[in-house]
Amino acid sequence: MNDKSERVSPFLKVENITKNFGNIEALKGVSLESHLGEVLAIVGDNGAGKSTLIKIISGVFTQDHGEIWINGEKQENLNPKVCLSKGISTVYQDLALVNTRDAAYNIFLGREPMKGLFIDKKRMYTESKQLIQGLEVHIPSVKVPVGNLSGGQRQGVAVARAIHQGGKLLIFDEPTAAMGLVESSRVLKLIKRLAEDGYGIIIISHNLQQVFQIAHKVCVMRQGRIVDIVKTDELNMNDIVSMITGAADI
Protein backbone atom coordinates (compact mmCIF):
# COMPACT_ATOMS: atom_id res chain seq x y z
CA MET A 1 0.00 0.00 0.00
CA ASN A 2 1.37 3.39 -0.84
CA ASP A 3 0.96 6.29 1.51
CA LYS A 4 -1.30 8.27 -0.78
CA SER A 5 -4.38 7.40 1.27
CA GLU A 6 -2.72 8.90 4.34
CA ARG A 7 -2.65 12.31 2.73
CA VAL A 8 -6.13 12.42 1.28
CA SER A 9 -9.05 12.85 3.63
CA PRO A 10 -10.81 9.69 4.75
CA PHE A 11 -14.16 8.69 3.28
CA LEU A 12 -15.32 7.68 6.73
CA LYS A 13 -14.14 8.86 10.10
CA VAL A 14 -15.55 7.78 13.43
CA GLU A 15 -14.44 9.45 16.60
CA ASN A 16 -14.73 8.30 20.15
CA ILE A 17 -17.80 6.14 19.62
CA THR A 18 -19.38 4.54 22.66
CA LYS A 19 -22.30 2.12 22.80
CA ASN A 20 -23.89 0.39 25.76
CA PHE A 21 -26.49 -2.34 25.74
CA GLY A 22 -27.97 -2.10 29.23
CA ASN A 23 -24.90 -2.48 31.42
CA ILE A 24 -22.75 -4.06 28.69
CA GLU A 25 -20.22 -1.58 27.36
CA ALA A 26 -19.97 -2.89 23.79
CA LEU A 27 -17.87 0.07 22.56
CA LYS A 28 -15.80 2.21 24.89
CA GLY A 29 -14.54 5.08 22.74
CA VAL A 30 -13.61 3.84 19.29
CA SER A 31 -11.99 5.96 16.56
CA LEU A 32 -11.01 4.91 13.06
CA GLU A 33 -10.77 6.07 9.48
CA SER A 34 -11.54 4.33 6.22
CA HIS A 35 -10.13 5.44 2.88
CA LEU A 36 -11.38 4.66 -0.60
CA GLY A 37 -9.13 2.16 -2.35
CA GLU A 38 -8.13 0.61 0.95
CA VAL A 39 -9.05 -2.68 2.62
CA LEU A 40 -9.35 -2.24 6.38
CA ALA A 41 -9.83 -5.46 8.34
CA ILE A 42 -11.37 -5.44 11.79
CA VAL A 43 -10.30 -8.37 13.94
CA GLY A 44 -10.90 -9.34 17.55
CA ASP A 45 -12.28 -12.09 19.71
CA ASN A 46 -15.98 -12.88 20.07
CA GLY A 47 -17.78 -10.01 21.73
CA ALA A 48 -14.99 -7.50 21.06
CA GLY A 49 -17.50 -5.09 19.51
CA LYS A 50 -16.77 -5.54 15.79
CA SER A 51 -20.34 -6.08 14.59
CA THR A 52 -21.64 -3.34 16.88
CA LEU A 53 -19.15 -0.92 15.34
CA ILE A 54 -20.13 -1.68 11.77
CA LYS A 55 -23.81 -1.59 12.64
CA ILE A 56 -23.26 1.95 13.90
CA ILE A 57 -21.32 2.85 10.76
CA SER A 58 -24.13 1.50 8.59
CA GLY A 59 -26.86 3.22 10.61
CA VAL A 60 -28.47 0.10 12.11
CA PHE A 61 -27.56 1.19 15.67
CA THR A 62 -27.07 4.72 16.95
CA GLN A 63 -24.02 5.42 19.07
CA ASP A 64 -24.44 6.77 22.60
CA HIS A 65 -21.56 9.23 22.18
CA GLY A 66 -19.06 10.13 19.50
CA GLU A 67 -19.08 11.49 16.00
CA ILE A 68 -19.32 10.06 12.49
CA TRP A 69 -18.03 11.90 9.44
CA ILE A 70 -18.73 10.80 5.89
CA ASN A 71 -16.84 12.54 3.11
CA GLY A 72 -15.86 15.32 5.49
CA GLU A 73 -19.43 15.97 6.63
CA LYS A 74 -20.46 15.41 10.21
CA GLN A 75 -23.48 13.12 10.36
CA GLU A 76 -26.51 13.32 12.61
CA ASN A 77 -29.43 10.90 12.78
CA LEU A 78 -28.01 8.19 10.57
CA ASN A 79 -30.13 5.24 9.57
CA PRO A 80 -29.44 2.52 6.98
CA LYS A 81 -31.20 4.43 4.21
CA VAL A 82 -29.27 7.64 4.83
CA CYS A 83 -25.98 5.72 5.09
CA LEU A 84 -26.70 4.06 1.78
CA SER A 85 -27.52 7.39 0.14
CA LYS A 86 -24.11 8.59 1.31
CA GLY A 87 -22.35 5.58 -0.16
CA ILE A 88 -22.01 3.18 2.77
CA SER A 89 -23.33 -0.25 1.93
CA THR A 90 -23.15 -3.33 4.10
CA VAL A 91 -23.06 -6.77 2.56
CA TYR A 92 -24.56 -8.79 5.40
CA GLN A 93 -23.48 -12.25 6.48
CA ASP A 94 -26.95 -13.68 5.88
CA LEU A 95 -26.91 -11.68 2.63
CA ALA A 96 -30.54 -10.59 2.81
CA LEU A 97 -31.22 -11.72 -0.75
CA VAL A 98 -34.62 -12.97 -1.87
CA ASN A 99 -33.76 -16.59 -2.61
CA THR A 100 -36.76 -17.33 -4.76
CA ARG A 101 -35.98 -14.48 -7.17
CA ASP A 102 -33.21 -14.15 -9.72
CA ALA A 103 -30.02 -12.08 -9.55
CA ALA A 104 -31.41 -9.24 -11.66
CA TYR A 105 -34.44 -8.91 -9.38
CA ASN A 106 -32.20 -8.89 -6.31
CA ILE A 107 -29.78 -6.35 -7.74
CA PHE A 108 -32.60 -3.93 -8.60
CA LEU A 109 -34.73 -4.71 -5.54
CA GLY A 110 -36.80 -1.62 -4.69
CA ARG A 111 -35.28 0.36 -7.57
CA GLU A 112 -36.79 -1.40 -10.57
CA PRO A 113 -36.57 0.62 -13.81
CA MET A 114 -39.95 1.41 -15.32
CA LYS A 115 -40.99 1.60 -18.92
CA GLY A 116 -44.38 3.25 -18.88
CA LEU A 117 -46.46 1.33 -16.37
CA PHE A 118 -44.32 -1.77 -16.45
CA ILE A 119 -41.00 -2.86 -15.02
CA ASP A 120 -38.35 -2.69 -17.72
CA LYS A 121 -37.17 -6.29 -17.38
CA LYS A 122 -34.99 -6.15 -20.45
CA ARG A 123 -32.98 -3.31 -18.97
CA MET A 124 -32.77 -5.09 -15.63
CA TYR A 125 -31.32 -8.20 -17.24
CA THR A 126 -28.91 -6.31 -19.49
CA GLU A 127 -27.58 -4.07 -16.72
CA SER A 128 -27.34 -6.89 -14.18
CA LYS A 129 -25.45 -9.03 -16.62
CA GLN A 130 -22.98 -6.22 -17.35
CA LEU A 131 -22.50 -5.54 -13.66
CA ILE A 132 -21.97 -9.20 -12.76
CA GLN A 133 -19.58 -9.72 -15.65
CA GLY A 134 -17.69 -6.54 -14.81
CA LEU A 135 -17.11 -7.90 -11.31
CA GLU A 136 -15.99 -11.22 -12.79
CA VAL A 137 -18.59 -13.02 -10.74
CA HIS A 138 -19.41 -16.27 -12.47
CA ILE A 139 -23.04 -17.32 -12.29
CA PRO A 140 -24.91 -19.49 -14.79
CA SER A 141 -27.39 -16.70 -15.58
CA VAL A 142 -28.89 -13.58 -14.00
CA LYS A 143 -32.24 -15.35 -14.46
CA VAL A 144 -31.55 -18.19 -12.02
CA PRO A 145 -33.11 -17.90 -8.52
CA VAL A 146 -30.29 -16.88 -6.19
CA GLY A 147 -31.30 -19.65 -3.79
CA ASN A 148 -29.81 -22.07 -6.33
CA LEU A 149 -26.43 -20.30 -6.35
CA SER A 150 -23.44 -21.15 -4.19
CA GLY A 151 -22.44 -19.01 -1.20
CA GLY A 152 -19.71 -17.25 -3.16
CA GLN A 153 -21.98 -16.57 -6.10
CA ARG A 154 -24.62 -15.16 -3.78
CA GLN A 155 -21.98 -12.98 -2.18
CA GLY A 156 -21.14 -11.75 -5.69
CA VAL A 157 -24.79 -10.87 -6.33
CA ALA A 158 -24.96 -9.06 -2.99
CA VAL A 159 -21.85 -7.06 -3.93
CA ALA A 160 -23.35 -6.21 -7.31
CA ARG A 161 -26.44 -4.94 -5.53
CA ALA A 162 -24.35 -2.87 -3.09
CA ILE A 163 -22.55 -1.23 -6.00
CA HIS A 164 -25.74 -0.73 -7.95
CA GLN A 165 -27.22 1.03 -4.92
CA GLY A 166 -24.35 3.50 -5.07
CA GLY A 167 -22.08 1.95 -2.46
CA LYS A 168 -18.58 3.46 -2.27
CA LEU A 169 -17.57 2.04 1.08
CA LEU A 170 -18.54 -1.63 1.19
CA ILE A 171 -18.67 -3.35 4.55
CA PHE A 172 -18.46 -7.12 5.00
CA ASP A 173 -19.07 -9.00 8.26
CA GLU A 174 -17.29 -12.34 7.91
CA PRO A 175 -18.07 -12.83 4.22
CA THR A 176 -16.32 -16.19 3.93
CA ALA A 177 -17.41 -17.70 7.25
CA ALA A 178 -19.60 -20.41 5.73
CA MET A 179 -17.49 -21.02 2.62
CA GLY A 180 -15.06 -23.62 1.41
CA LEU A 181 -11.56 -22.79 0.20
CA VAL A 182 -12.35 -22.20 -3.46
CA GLU A 183 -15.39 -20.05 -2.81
CA SER A 184 -13.53 -18.07 -0.15
CA SER A 185 -10.65 -17.33 -2.45
CA ARG A 186 -13.07 -16.10 -5.13
CA VAL A 187 -14.74 -13.75 -2.67
CA LEU A 188 -11.37 -12.48 -1.41
CA LYS A 189 -10.26 -11.87 -4.96
CA LEU A 190 -13.44 -9.90 -5.59
CA ILE A 191 -12.90 -7.79 -2.49
CA LYS A 192 -9.29 -7.09 -3.44
CA ARG A 193 -10.36 -6.14 -6.91
CA LEU A 194 -13.06 -3.77 -5.57
CA ALA A 195 -10.41 -1.90 -3.59
CA GLU A 196 -8.20 -1.68 -6.67
CA ASP A 197 -11.19 -0.20 -8.50
CA GLY A 198 -11.39 2.52 -5.86
CA TYR A 199 -14.02 1.26 -3.45
CA GLY A 200 -13.34 1.43 0.25
CA ILE A 201 -13.61 -1.88 2.09
CA ILE A 202 -14.13 -2.69 5.74
CA ILE A 203 -14.09 -6.40 6.44
CA ILE A 204 -14.59 -8.22 9.73
CA SER A 205 -12.81 -11.54 9.80
CA HIS A 206 -11.62 -14.17 12.25
CA ASN A 207 -9.37 -15.62 9.59
CA LEU A 208 -6.00 -13.90 9.90
CA GLN A 209 -4.57 -15.66 6.88
CA GLN A 210 -7.29 -14.13 4.76
CA VAL A 211 -6.78 -10.78 6.45
CA PHE A 212 -3.11 -10.82 5.53
CA GLN A 213 -3.99 -11.77 1.96
CA ILE A 214 -6.21 -8.78 1.29
CA ALA A 215 -6.02 -6.06 3.95
CA HIS A 216 -3.82 -3.00 3.84
CA LYS A 217 -4.54 -2.23 7.48
CA VAL A 218 -5.81 -4.17 10.46
CA CYS A 219 -7.80 -2.69 13.29
CA VAL A 220 -7.51 -4.92 16.35
CA MET A 221 -10.36 -4.70 18.84
CA ARG A 222 -10.50 -6.08 22.35
CA GLN A 223 -13.31 -5.70 24.85
CA GLY A 224 -14.91 -2.70 23.19
CA ARG A 225 -11.68 -0.83 22.49
CA ILE A 226 -9.29 -0.52 19.59
CA VAL A 227 -5.94 -1.91 20.64
CA ASP A 228 -4.21 -0.53 17.56
CA ILE A 229 -4.57 0.01 13.82
CA VAL A 230 -1.55 -1.31 11.96
CA LYS A 231 -0.37 -1.90 8.42
CA THR A 232 -0.24 -5.56 7.42
CA ASP A 233 3.16 -5.13 5.80
CA GLU A 234 4.67 -3.88 9.05
CA LEU A 235 4.01 -6.87 11.28
CA ASN A 236 3.04 -10.54 11.21
CA MET A 237 0.19 -12.77 12.23
CA ASN A 238 1.68 -13.60 15.64
CA ASP A 239 1.82 -9.92 16.49
CA ILE A 240 -1.86 -9.62 15.68
CA VAL A 241 -2.75 -12.72 17.74
CA SER A 242 -0.96 -11.20 20.74
CA MET A 243 -2.89 -8.00 20.30
CA ILE A 244 -6.21 -9.85 20.02
CA THR A 245 -5.63 -11.91 23.15
CA GLY A 246 -3.89 -9.22 25.13
CA ALA A 247 -0.72 -11.32 25.45
CA ALA A 248 1.30 -8.28 24.41
CA ASP A 249 0.23 -6.50 27.59
CA ILE A 250 1.48 -9.18 29.96
Ligand SMILES: Nc1ncnc2c1ncn2[C@@H]1O[C@H](COP(=O)(O)OP(=O)(O)OP(=O)(O)O)[C@@H](O)[C@H]1O
Ligand atom coordinates in the same frame (compact mmCIF):
# COMPACT_ATOMS: atom_id res chain seq x y z
N1 LIG B 1 -28.43 -6.10 20.40
C1 LIG B 1 -27.69 -6.35 21.47
N2 LIG B 1 -28.22 -6.36 22.69
C2 LIG B 1 -27.47 -6.59 23.80
N3 LIG B 1 -26.14 -6.83 23.76
C3 LIG B 1 -25.56 -6.82 22.58
C4 LIG B 1 -26.27 -6.58 21.36
N4 LIG B 1 -25.40 -6.64 20.32
C5 LIG B 1 -24.21 -6.89 20.86
N5 LIG B 1 -24.29 -7.00 22.21
C6 LIG B 1 -23.16 -7.24 23.12
O1 LIG B 1 -22.14 -6.31 22.80
C7 LIG B 1 -20.86 -6.93 22.86
C8 LIG B 1 -20.17 -6.80 21.49
O2 LIG B 1 -20.86 -7.63 20.57
P1 LIG B 1 -20.53 -7.70 19.02
O3 LIG B 1 -21.61 -8.47 18.38
O4 LIG B 1 -20.28 -6.32 18.52
O5 LIG B 1 -19.17 -8.51 19.04
P2 LIG B 1 -18.31 -9.08 17.83
O6 LIG B 1 -16.93 -8.54 17.98
O7 LIG B 1 -19.00 -8.84 16.54
O8 LIG B 1 -18.27 -10.64 18.16
P3 LIG B 1 -18.30 -11.93 17.19
O9 LIG B 1 -16.90 -12.13 16.72
O10 LIG B 1 -18.73 -13.04 18.11
O11 LIG B 1 -19.27 -11.68 16.08
C9 LIG B 1 -21.10 -8.36 23.30
O12 LIG B 1 -20.91 -8.41 24.69
C10 LIG B 1 -22.55 -8.61 22.93
O13 LIG B 1 -23.11 -9.57 23.75
Ligand SMILES: [Mg+2]
Ligand atom coordinates in the same frame (compact mmCIF):
# COMPACT_ATOMS: atom_id res chain seq x y z
MG1 LIG C 1 -19.85 -10.11 15.08
